[in-house]
Amino acid sequence: MTVNGMTSPRRERADAARNRVKILTAAAEIVTTHGVEGLSMAEVAAAAGVGVGTLYRRFGDRSGLAYALIDEREREFQAAFIEGPPPLGPGVEAPARIRAFLHALTDRTVEQLDLLLMAETAAPLARFGGAYDGYHAHLSMLIAQARPGADAYVLADALLAPLAAPLLAHRLRGRGVTAERVKAGLDGLLAGFTT
Known part of the structure; x- marks a missing residue:
């Protein structure tokens, strides 16, 4: 129409x-x-x-069904980082928002890890597009605010890479890494380009 x-x-x-x-x-x-x-x-x-x-x-297919099951939680997460309260939402400096976003995304990924694993491995580029593009755009904007002149586009990918469902599943289940350790590692990466 x-x-x-x-x-x-x-x-x-x-x-x-x-x-x-x-x-x-x-x-x-x-x-x-x-x-x-x-x-x-x-x-x-x-x-x-x-x-x-x-x-x-x-x-x-099954991955499309997995994405539909993930969708409601994904909408809640996106609303929280776009318009929710700080530090995940607006109202604090960019480094604090980046940290809150990465920690929340870690928790969100762990929460639905099996569904995300199925959805992200359905095809070679299944992880990209949709939610990933939203995460990337959000992080790129915050990184540009935190460190003007940095290659925010590439840095956003670097911060999102450890949270790919296959890698996270491998680390958490196969190597005994905890979600808290992943968050601490992300904090270390973040400190490297925001200080």
Whole structure:
């Protein structure tokens, strides 16, 4: 639909909205009960009472379903760093916001690590775009404020790299690294270019 030259998003049909809720509820229950490994499109469709084709048309594949499960928590996180209270939100100096953001992103990633791991490894570049671009733009802006003249674009990638789900899962589960140690390491990186 076009209004005043602007295209407005299509509204979701009521039956499609109900199916979406049923599908995501069923998928979340399966993940809670059986873990991400138990999340199959056929089982989710059966549990939701919809056809498998509906699931594939709506979400594409398991990684699309994982991103949909991640979406609500992601929206909350983005609202917190864009407009929430300081230090994560506006109202403090850039270095304090960067630190708060990195710590919150570490916690957010650990919270849904298995879903993020599945989503980020679905394709070679699956991690990038969407939320990553938002994180990158936010960090780039804050880095430019904290250290004018620095290559904020590349530094943002350097700060986000340790929080890739595959690396974080490997470090936390395979090497005994804790989330607190990851945060301390990020603080060390941050200190290197904000002091």
